[in-house]
Amino acid sequence: MGTRFEDRTDAGHRLAAALGQFQEQPDTVVLGLARGGIPVAAAAAAALGLPLGTVLVRKLGIPGHEETAFGALAWAQGRTVRLINKPLLERVLDHGVQQEWLDDVERRERDELLRRVELYPGTGIDVADRTVLLVDDGLATGATMRAAVEAMREGGAAAVVAAAPVGSIDAEASLERVCEAVVCLHLPGRFRAVGSYYRHFGQLSDDDAVRLLAH
Numbered sequence: 001m002g003t004r005f006e007d008r009t010d011a012g013h014r015l016a017a018a019l020g021q022f023q024e025q026p027d028t029v030v031l032g033l034a035r036g037g038i039p040v041a042a043a044a045a046a047a048l049g050l051p052l053g054t055v056l057v058r059k060l061g062i063p064g065h066e067e068t069a070f071g072a073l074a075w076a077q078g079r080t081v082r083l084i085n086k087p088l089l090e091r092v093l094d095h096g097v098q099q100e101w102l103d104d105v106e107r108r109e110r111d112e113l114l115r116r117v118e119l120y121p122g123t124g125i126d127v128a129d130r131t132v133l134l135v136d137d138g139l140a141t142g143a144t145m146r147a148a149v150e151a152m153r154e155g156g157a158a159a160v161v162a163a164a165p166v167g168s169i170d171a172e173a174s175l176e177r178v179c180e181a182v183v184c185l186h187l188p189g190r191f192r193a194v195g196s197y198y199r200h201f202g203q204l205s206d207d208d209a210v211r212l213l214a215h
Helices: 008-019 037-048 087-092 099-117 143-155 169-176 206-214
Strands: 027-036 052-062 067-075 079-084 131-134 159-166 182-184
Touching: 008 037, 008 067, 008 159, 008 182, 027 143, 037 052, 037 131, 037 159, 037 206, 052 099, 052 143, 052 206, 067 087, 067 099, 067 143, 079 099, 079 143, 087 099, 131 143, 143 159, 143 169, 169 182
Parallel strands: 027 052, 027 131, 131 159, 159 182
Antiparallel strands: 052 067, 067 079
């Protein structure tokens, strides 16, 4: 169907319109998944009059097929949550991928999470007894969003809503099982890369993310 959003800021404004019931609601926060979800979340939070923070997430990609996640990590409030797709992991190992390769992937991604913890503001927002709107720029597999949801559960969130401008049908279905609600503006029948639904979809730097969170 082609481009749906001008950029992540445009997507955030349009997502906010679908989240209008949370406008200026007390005990509600918007957390963007770092890095790509942060500008979407920043635009949505500003439009909704809600506090902004972030959840640091890293996909655990299969060596040689990095876009396919066998799991994900999420860091929030001093804890790292590890989520593994066990059926996929078993298939990957059966097809000759070595466990030590996967361990190396996880070690690198944990190191990157801890590097970002030192840089990014907004990672320590208390979510206990609050409604959390988790925002990303797209849901391909849903792996990182599911890890973020689990981190919010462990933090004692009262309710968790997963929100994204675009997502795959499978990702939405998997998230509906673990969230109070899933808000996705566009669910294409044949999902392509998240960036293909944006006119402008550049890589975000650490500086970009920190600037948005600091404001």
